[in-house]
Amino acid sequence: MPLHLSSISVLLFAVASCSTAIAEDYQMSTVPVDDPRWGRILALVNEQTANRAAAAAESGDEKTIEIVQFIEGTSYLAMMRTPQQLAGSVARAMGTTFVPAGEWSTVRLDLPPGSSRLADGEKMLKSVEDTGQLFEYTTALGANATVKVFRLAGTSADLQQLTKDQFLERLKAGKTWTVTVPQVTSRCSFCRGAKFVSGAPCPQCKGVGGEFVERIVNITW
Numbered sequence: 001m002p003l004h005l006s007s008i009s010v011l012l013f014a015v016a017s018c019s020t021a022i023a024e025d026y027q028m029s030t031v032p033v034d035d036p037r038w039g040r041i042l043a044l045v046n047e048q049t050a051n052r053a054a055a056a057a058e059s060g061d062e063k064t065i066e067i068v069q070f071i072e073g074t075s076y077l078a079m080m081r082t083p084q085q086l087a088g089s090v091a092r093a094m095g096t097t098f099v100p101a102g103e104w105s106t107v108r109l110d111l112p113p114g115s116s117r118l119a120d121g122e123k124m125l126k127s128v129e130d131t132g133q134l135f136e137y138t139t140a141l142g143a144n145a146t147v148k149v150f151r152l153a154g155t156s157a158d159l160q161q162l163t164k165d166q167f168l169e170r171l172k173a174g175k176t177w178t179v180t181v182p183q184v185t186s187r188c189s190f191c192r193g194a195k196f197v198s199g200a201p202c203p204q205c206k207g208v209g210g211e212f213v214e215r216i217v218n219i220t221w
């Protein structure tokens with residue numbers, strides 16, 4: 001069920017009607033194009049997408065990468081494997097100091113647009129993510145090969161801030177985003193929603209007037 005259109009516009013500022021839904025659809029096609037909600041929702045999408053990409057880069061799937069051959073643009077054929085690394089706490093408790101490196105696999109690695117050219121044989125340790133795409137090429141021996149396409153985590157398009165036009169275009173193309181919307185759902189039991197006590201922000205709700213919950217919203221066209 002779509003959210004009431006007024007819900008996002010009043011978030012943080014009013015005690016909204018209580019909702020127990022886990023994730024709800026917010027249909028942007030129902031919001032007039034010049035409505036200020038577009039700006040607020042796009043800001044949430046941009047901020048949360050960038051945060052997730054940055055978190056993925058930090059905790060990401062770090063790989064040892066060796067460039068094999070330039071393909072085109074900023075794409076390379078590369079060898080990739082999980083580096084040998086210290087094991088987690090459980091493995092350490094069992095007396096394991098190192099976990100073995102994974103097998104080498106051949107992949108296409110897409111670097112961010114504008115990256116400087118890398119030489120064959122260049123090595124690096126980077127966080128990567130699987131794009132879900134496949135790449136077909138012809139090997140030196142003339143055989144066809146298909147490999148997975150990876151990109152550097154957190155340096156992809158996810159870190160670019162979408163403009164409103166790009167946001168609109170991608171929504172219409174069927175892309176959706178899931179965002180968490182902080183929302184006040186119940187009245188503060190201390191100030192009873194008044195936000196201030198004796199002229200100072202309420203010590204319990206910090207002047208919000210209620211309790212925050214995070215509402216999970218699917219932004220769709």
Ligand SMILES: [Zn+2]
Nearest residue numbers: 188191202205
């Ligand atoms: Zn309060």
